[in-house]
Amino acid sequence: MNQLKHLSFILFIGLFGLMGCTHLVSLSTTSVPPKAVQTKKIYAESDRFMFFLFNFDNDYVDNISLDLARQCPKGKVQGVLTKHESVTYFPLIAHKVKVSANGYCVR
C-alpha cells in the first residue's frame, strides 16, 4: 500500500514534468523576400489559456495581422511564417493555444 502511494506520488509529480509540453497543430508560410531586404524581423503572437479545454471563441487570433502591420507602418510584411501551437501545462486541466507570426518588414 505504501509502495502504491509512493508510486502514485512520483507519477503525480512526474506529470508536472509535462508542464509546457508544446506541439505544432498547423503552420503556413508566404513567399520569402530576397535576402538583401531581410533587414527587419518582426513578430506577433496571441494566445488563449484554457481550463478543462473550455473555449468559447477564437477571436484572439483576429488582431495578429494588425499587430504586425503596426510594427511595419510604412512597408510590407513578407515571408510570414504562421505557427499554431498547443501547450499542455497539466493534461486535460490546463492548456494554452498559441498562434504566432514571424515576418520581415520590407520598405
Added chain:
Amino acid sequence: MMMSKIIILFTFFISGCAVLHHVQISEIDSSIVLGGERFEIKVSEIGVSFKEATGVAKALTQSESTRKDLGKLQEYLSYFQMGPRTGQHVFNDDYADKVFSVLKGKCPSLNYSGLTLVRETRKYPVVSGEIVKIIGFCKS
C-alpha cells in the same frame, strides 16, 4: 441512467465550445491594413456527429436491445463515412466556395491585404458549426 441524463445536461451547459483547426496569415501591406477598412467573412455549414447522436438516443432509451441496435446502425453508417476529417461531417462541401464572390462584395476594389484565414468549429451537442472565417483589410 441518471448519470447519462446528467452528462447530457452538462454537455448542453458547456455548449458552444470553439475549436481552432487551422490559421493562416497572408502578406501584409501596411498602408492597406492601417489605412483601410476591416472586413470579416464567415461562411459555415452544420456538421453532425453521428456518434454523439447515437449516444444521446441510447441514453434516452431504456431497452438494452434497442441500444445494441442503435450501436450497430451507427457502426454500419460509419463504414460509409470513412476518410480524413476536420471538425464534424457536413453534407455539403461547397459551402466555402461562396467566399470568392462574398470577398468581391466586401471589397469591390479587390485591394485587400493582411488576410487572416481561420478554419474553426463551433461545437454543440450532436451538431457543430463548421466555419471558414476570413478577416482582412480593404482600401477603396
Added chain:
Amino acid sequence: MNEMKKILIYIILLYITLLTGVGCTHAVHLYHVSELEAQFNRKKLAEISSESTQFTVMGFIQNTDYVNQAFEDLKGQCLKGNVVGINTRYSTSHGFFSWTNKIKMTAYCVN
C-alpha cells in the same frame, strides 16, 4: 426469424440512407485566399476556376499529384496573363471504406 427481420430493417435503413445521401458526408479542411497585388488592373479581371479529385480506397495512395493538376489546369486557362487572387478549397468526400480528396481553385486572370 427475429434476426432476419433485424437484418432486413438494417438493409432498408442503409438503402434509405444512401438514397437520401445522409451517408454521404464531407469535410472541408482548409480554405486559402492569396493576395491580389496592387499593380494589377482590377478592371481587366476574368474569373477562372479548376477542380481536381483523387479517389482512394482506405488511404492507399502514393502521391498528391491531384493538387499539382488543379494548379496546372488553372494556369492553363490564363496562358497570356497573370493568375492572381487564388482561392483554394481542400476538402474530402467520405465513402464506403474509401474517400475522394478534392481541390478547387478559383482565381482571376489578368491579361
